[in-house]
Amino acid sequence: MSDYREMWAGLGLDLKRHDELMALLGRFYPAVYLSQENRPAGMGYFDFVISEVHGLRVKELSDHKAAGGFVAGTFCVFVPEELILAAGGECVGLCAGTDFPAADGERVLPRNICPLVKSAVGFKLARLCPYFESCDIVIGETTCDGKKKAWEILGREVPMYVMETPQKVSNRRQGIWLNEIIALKEKLEETAGRKITEDSLAEGISLVNEKRRALARLYELRKNVPSPISGKDALLVSQIAFYDDIKRFTAKVNELCNELDERVKAAAAPRDGAKRIVFAGCPMAIPNWKMHHVVETSGAEVVCEESCTGTRYFTNLVDENVKTIEGMLVAIADRYVKTPCACFTPNTERLDNIADYAREWRADGVIDYTLSFCHCYNIEHELLRERLDAAGVPVMHIETDYSMGDAGQLETRVKAFLETLA
Numbered sequence: 001m002s003d004y005r006e007m008w009a010g011l012g013l014d015l016k017r018h019d020e021l022m023a024l025l026g027r028f029y030p031a032v033y034l035s036q037e038n039r040p041a042g043m044g045y046f047d048f049v050i051s052e053v054h055g056l057r058v059k060e061l062s063d064h065k066a067a068g069g070f071v072a073g074t075f076c077v078f079v080p081e082e083l084i085l086a087a088g089g090e091c092v093g094l095c096a097g098t099d100f101p102a103a104d105g106e107r108v109l110p111r112n113i114c115p116l117v118k119s120a121v122g123f124k125l126a127r128l129c130p131y132f133e134s135c136d137i138v139i140g141e142t143t144c145d146g147k148k149k150a151w152e153i154l155g156r157e158v159p160m161y162v163m164e165t166p167q168k169v170s171n172r173r174q175g176i177w178l179n180e181i182i183a184l185k186e187k188l189e190e191t192a193g194r195k196i197t198e199d200s201l202a203e204g205i206s207l208v209n210e211k212r213r214a215l216a217r218l219y220e221l222r223k224n225v226p227s228p229i230s231g232k233d234a235l236l237v238s239q240i241a242f243y244d245d246i247k248r249f250t251a252k253v254n255e256l257c258n259e260l261d262e263r264v265k266a267a268a269a270p271r272d273g274a275k276r277i278v279f280a281g282c283p284m285a286i287p288n289w290k291m292h293h294v295v296e297t298s299g300a301e302v303v304c305e306e307s308c309t310g311t312r313y314f315t316n317l318v319d320e321n322v323k324t325i326e327g328m329l330v331a332i333a334d335r336y337v338k339t340p341c342a343c344f345t346p347n348t349e350r351l352d353n354i355a356d357y358a359r360e361w362r363a364d365g366v367i368d369y370t371l372s373f374c375h376c377y378n379i380e381h382e383l384l385r386e387r388l389d390a391a392g393v394p395v396m397h398i399e400t401d402y403s404m405g406d407a408g409q410l411e412t413r414v415k416a417f418l419e420t421l422a
């Protein structure tokens with residue numbers, strides 16, 4: 001990696017602790033990722049992105065700002081990237097997947113809170129994340145209690161804007177969300193100092209739809225038996241989708257898929273005969289690879305993630321046939337409000353989706369993954385278990401955080417579950 005220390009210092013990072021964080025990633029990534037055999041050559045790009053995780057992309061964001069653009073940070077797949085792009089912004093996901101800054105988060109948050117929220121707030125307080133420090137606006141939402149209350153604390157540190165997500169799945173929710181989208185458009189125009197136009201919004205919609213199509217293609221390829229790509233590699237691609245340059249990312253995912261097409265034709269994929277697992281539940285923000293590593297080093301393969309770092313990110317496109325700004329805003333609201341997150345009630349569509357995914361991805365079983373203290377997904381497990389029992393799909397529930405302290409115990413439980421699968 002080039003020397004970015006001057007840039008990091010300019011962003012105000014705590015360089016000593018940032019070095020420690022980078023050193024940790026530098027040890028962790030080869031052990032989890034580069035140790036895999038027979039990886040697609042196309043993963044080389046994504047390895048490169050990780051090698052430059054706080055470097056090249058942050059430099060690109062800095063150049064974008066210098067050229068008059070802005071950077072918006074988000075935490076939820078409900079926040080429409082199309083609008084940010086249309087206003088001349090770059091969108092970066094700020095959800096965090098490591099317990100490295102957990103103690104920093106606990107300075108202002110309770111200990112018994114979701115590790116994702118604690119980690120994200122901790123990164124800001126510890127001045128460890130160059131993406132956070134690049135943001136001109138940080139957009140939160142009123143999804144779970146942990147997030148919406150954390151925004152009040154985080155708002156002391158960053159220019160925070162909060163969208164109000166409708167809590168109930170009813171025919172009123174589309175109108176509520178449309179009003180929030182219209183208000184966000186105005187806020188982004190104020191941040192950017194320019195208006196969103198029909199052309200810029202149409203382009204934003206088209207770019208994000210293309211990214212979704214590429215990811216959907218990747219997930220379709222994983223339906224093959226054996227899957228032409230490991231679950232760990234596919235998860236990494238999903239995680240990088242949240243902050244990479246959108247055009248380059250989409251092109252690289254399509255290149256990877258071209259290679260996977262050839263692998264499928266040649267049946268030259270790894271892990272033939274391995275048990276196939278669908279993950280469902282909480283997002284796995286980068287660099288949270290813990291459960292995929294446990295499952296795939298236990299002899300199984302992960303073939304799909306029903307999560308916001310998975311299918312919920314790319315399912316459904318925004319209608320590209322509307323031409324007015326008003327029509328496009330409605331189309332955006334229509335697409336996003338359908339996202340079946342456990343924060344909303346009732347959420348039966350998600351349960352049906354998981355049962356369908358188990359069949360479509362030819363899974364032997366489902367692992368329902370809940371982050372500690374995530375009440376929404378934790379409580380929804382009971383309903384999911386009933387739904388999957390009715391569909392004859394074996395399911396196990398795992399509740400864990402970002403620490404590696406329970407990795408051995410999780411491995412034992414996963415192996416026991418795999419043995420029960422026919």
Ligand code: SF4
Nearest residue numbers: 075076077143308341
């Ligand atoms: S799980 Fe829910 S709250 Fe979290 S990113 Fe997904 S949609 Fe947003």
Ligand code: SF4
Nearest residue numbers: 114116144146282374
């Ligand atoms: S994982 Fe659950 S508790 Fe954590 S931020 Fe997402 S919805 Fe909230």
